[in-house]
Amino acid sequence: xxxxxxxxxxxxxxxxxxxxxxRMVHAVxxxxxxxxLGCADYLTALFFKYMKHxxxxxxxxxxxxxxxxxxxxxxxxxYYSVLARSGYFPVPELATFRKLNTRLQGHPATHEHLPGVxxxxxxxxxxxxxxxxxxxxxxxxxxxxxxYVLTGDGELQEGQIWEAVMFAxxxxxxxxxxxxxxxxxxxxxxxxxxMGLTEWSSKFAAFGWQVLEMDGNNWDSIHQVxxxxxxxxxxxKPVVIIMKTEMGMGVDFMMGxxxxxxxxPSNEQLESALAQLPVTEFGDY
Amino acid sequence: xxxxxxLGQKDTRSGFGAxxxxxxxxxxxxxxxxxxxTGSLMMDAFKDAFPERFFQAGIAEANMMGxxxxxxxxxxxxxTGTFANFSTGRVYDQIRQSIAYSHKNVKICASHAxxxxxxxxxxxxxxxxxxxMKMLPGMTVINPCDYNxxxxxxxxxxxxxxxxxxxxxxxxxxxxxxxDTPFIIGKALxxxxxxxxxxxxxxxxxWKAIEAGHILAEKGIHAEIINIHTIKPLDDAAVLASVQKTxxxxxxxxxxxNGGLGDSVAQLLARNYPAPMEFVGVNDSFxxxxxxxxxxxxxxxxxxxxxxxxxxxxxxxG
Numbered sequence: 376x377x378x379x380x381x382x383x384x385x386x387x388x389x390x391x392x393x394x395x396x397x398r399m400v401h402a403v404x405x406x407x408x409x410x411x412l413g414c415a416d417y418l419t420a421l422f423f424k425y426m427k428h429x430x431x432x433x434x435x436x437x438x439x440x441x442x443x444x445x446x447x448x449x450x451x452x453x454y455y456s457v458l459a460r461s462g463y464f465p466v467p468e469l470a471t472f473r474k475l476n477t478r479l480q481g482h483p484a485t486h487e488h489l490p491g492v493x494x495x496x497x498x499x500x501x502x503x504x505x506x507x508x509x510x511x512x513x514x515x516x517x518x519x520x521x522x523y524v525l526t527g528d529g530e531l532q533e534g535q536i537w538e539a540v541m542f543a544x545x546x547x548x549x550x551x552x553x554x555x556x557x558x559x560x561x562x563x564x565x566x567x568x569x570m571g572l573t574e575w576s577s578k579f580a581a582f583g584w585q586v587l588e589m590d591g592n593n594w595d596s597i598h599q600v601x602x603x604x605x606x607x608x609x610x611x612k613p614v615v616i617i618m619k620t621e622m623g624m625g626v627d628f629m630m631g632x633x634x635x636x637x638x639x640p641s642n643e644q645l646e647s648a649l650a651q652l653p654v655t656e657f658g659d660y
Numbered sequence: 661x662x663x664x665x666x667l668g669q670k671d672t673r674s675g676f677g678a679x680x681x682x683x684x685x686x687x688x689x690x691x692x693x694x695x696x697x698t699g700s701l702m703m704d705a706f707k708d709a710f711p712e713r714f715f716q717a718g719i720a721e722a723n724m725m726g727x728x729x730x731x732x733x734x735x736x737x738x739x740t741g742t743f744a745n746f747s748t749g750r751v752y753d754q755i756r757q758s759i760a761y762s763h764k765n766v767k768i769c770a771s772h773a774x775x776x777x778x779x780x781x782x783x784x785x786x787x788x789x790x791x792x793m794k795m796l797p798g799m800t801v802i803n804p805c806d807y808n809x810x811x812x813x814x815x816x817x818x819x820x821x822x823x824x825x826x827x828x829x830x831x832x833x834x835x836x837x838x839x840d841t842p843f844i845i846g847k848a849l850x851x852x853x854x855x856x857x858x859x860x861x862x863x864x865x866x867w868k869a870i871e872a873g874h875i876l877a878e879k880g881i882h883a884e885i886i887n888i889h890t891i892k893p894l895d896d897a898a899v900l901a902s903v904q905k906t907x908x909x910x911x912x913x914x915x916x917x918n919g920g921l922g923d924s925v926a927q928l929l930a931r932n933y934p935a936p937m938e939f940v941g942v943n944d945s946f947x948x949x950x951x952x953x954x955x956x957x958x959x960x961x962x963x964x965x966x967x968x969x970x971x972x973x974x975x976x977x978g
Contacts (some may be wrong), residue, residue, distance in 0.1 A: 436734050485762045493733050497761045498753050504723045505758055508730015508738075511715065515691070516734065534756070538723035546715070 389419040395456035398406025409635035411453035413620035419572035432461035433490035446502020448529035510548040517601040529561030544583035560633035591618035661878035664836040670807035672828035677702025679814025701741035725754040732764040744773035745786040760796040772912035776952040785947035791919015793825040801892040805866035812843035848898035854884035858902040865912040872966035908973040912940040936976035938969035
């Protein structure tokens with residue numbers, strides 16, 4: 376098996392994660408493949424290289440380790456895949472996604488005690504507030520580890536996000552790295568058409584945040600910007616990465632459209648999609 | 661009818677403030693957040709004693725609830741403070757997802773509940789909060805009746821693992837629960853044993869129920885008066901034992917009929933021991949501006965209303 380430090384490890388893992396996403400969503404004819412595919416590279420990079428975290432035994436408190444919150448909880452397939460494959464729970468459990476009695480609820484939840492999940496998300500706009508609370512607690516306790524949170528770009532339409540943006544800057548929560556999934560798509564169309572205020576960098580900067588921009592589907596960009604983001608912590612300001620991604624990345628017919636935000640592929644579509652993402656050495660679940 | 665000496669006139673929110681300070685002294689993990697109402701919530705003493713553990717959230721209640729959930733994840737015991745209206749209806753989804761469903765150890769502390777908020781009017785007089793909160797699975801809902809009970813409840817919830825809604829009020833109100841009365845979450849407090857009717861009262865209406873008990877006693881009626889400070893989990897055993905003895909019930913609360921204490925008692929009785937029951941509360945209406953006393957009179961939250969309800973309930977026993 377490829378060494379985790381080999382340059383091909385992360386792209387190969389991300390490819391396997393994309394296969395997981397497609398197969399999970401297809402199996403229950405529901406779920407959100409588009410954003411999941413777009414964020415597969417970033418979450419793979421976080422969970423397999425950049426975060427200092429301890430999958431086993433899972434600690435709900437997250438004290439003295441980096442923690443990650445998925446504020447846009449609907450892209451649970453990618454979250455569950457990286458959690459399982461980084462060791463939080465058995466990979467075969469991915470087959471239970473969205474099925475009755477599963478720990479892998481449609482949107483992430485703590486209620487069934489799935490290791491890796493620390494708060495329920497799905498109703499949008501709340502994760503950044505919770506992450507701010509964790510960042511504040513870490514500061515209070517002298518814990519120098521980091522808080523990572525991913526939000527959607529459509530999610531920035533929620534007012535609570537900006538309450539949290541103010542709070543984090545005011546409280547100097549410089550131990551938090553937020554990535555905004557800037558795929559410019561949401562359920563009803565392009566973010567520009569739905570609520571056209573999508574130049575985010577200047578807005579975050581105006582609120583007193585450090586702003587970085589990254590191509591979340593380009594490994595060179597990820598390996599350049601994520602270390603920059605980590606280096607930017609501890610400077611009195613929270614850090615945000617405006618992360619450009621392509622919804623549906625990796626599957627030709629799912630890219631360039633918002634149609635696959637929350638739609639499952641048919642049998643034929645799955646076959647076509649998987650053919651573009653051959654099985655890797657990590658194997659299907 | 662047992663007599664209760666009035667030990668003073670104090671607001672229940674001051675009981676919260678005193679309790680919070682004490683809880684903060686007892687446990688370093690107790691932290692507090694407030695949405696620009698620190699003075700109104702009487703949180704200044706905590707803020708001054710533990711400035712590093714107090715977080716001003718600004719006028720941003722939704723974020724405050726999320727931050728509290730986050731603080732709880734790493735082991736803090738966050739107390740949020742704002743008016744009851746902004747502690748519940750305004751932030752219902754944040755409480756539902758980030759606190760209740762996620763089972764975070766957050767104490768949602770809510771002042772200025774009900775009509776006794778007074779002149780600010782119906783925008784601020786929430787009468788639906790008990791219902792909103794008790795519908796959330798796993799949420800403990802507490803509505804103490806005076807300064808001492810509110811202080812004791814505040815200290816008790818810090819030691820309780822799980823989300824709690826603690827409701828209290830603005831006006832000075834008779835203090836009659838002794839300082840050393842233990843506060844046990846979920847355990848009803850017997851205030852007067854009687855045989856003719858069971859009066860279940862919560863919050864400010866507990867004192868009204870005691871006044872009603874005296875009026876009823878003059879008529880030769882022995883009312884059993886039980887203080888239900890914990891609406892959820894309800895002390896089923898205490899309620900059932902009392903109604904099995906008296907044969908009829910009255911509920912009294914500063915809240916809508918819908919969703920309140922009366923609802924909970926009625927459900928319990930319907931399932932286990934159907935009996936005549938009357939309700940003292942607000943009947944599907946918003947409040948308005950006025951003094952607390954004027955509003956309690958106009959909306960039927962008086963000792964006399966409890967007396968009338970008791971007589972009606974007794975008459976229905978047949």
